[in-house]
Amino acid sequence: MTTKKYPRVIIFTTPTCTFCRKTKKYLRERGVPFKDVDVSRDPAAAHHIARRSGQQGVPVLDIGGKIVVGFDRPKIDKLLGLK
Numbered sequence: 740m741t742t743k744k745y746p747r748v749i750i751f752t753t754p755t756c757t758f759c760r761k762t763k764k765y766l767r768e769r770g771v772p773f774k775d776v777d778v779s780r781d782p783a784a785a786h787h788i789a790r791r792s793g794q795q796g797v798p799v800l801d802i803g804g805k806i807v808v809g810f811d812r813p814k815i816d817k818l819l820g821l822k
Contacts, residue, residue, distance in 0.1 A: 745819055746803025748773035751788045758810045759798040765812070768820055 748766065750773050752759035766773050778785035778797060792799045792806045800807040802818040816822070 741769070745771050748819075749776060750774070750802040751776050751778050751784060751799040752797050753779045756797050760767045762798045765810070765815070768786070771819060794808060
């Protein structure tokens with residue numbers, strides 16, 4: 740059995756964000772490892788991702804250096820090679 744190799748995934752979230760929870764659940768269900776960064780506790784990360792994405796909202800995903808704003812399942816699937 741081979742384990743699929745995914746690009747590095749970082750998800751920028753807040754504890755109260757419904758779409759953040761849905762995105763993390765979606766990734767877990769598909770066995771995609773990710774690093775969760777709570778921007779409500781890390782102002783530097785919040786500033787960094789707002790600059791990179793042009794957005795103040797969450798979730799924002801960094802998938803192998805490519806930015807996905809929101810729970811954009813088709814874009815997430817494409818970047819991760821999921822079907």
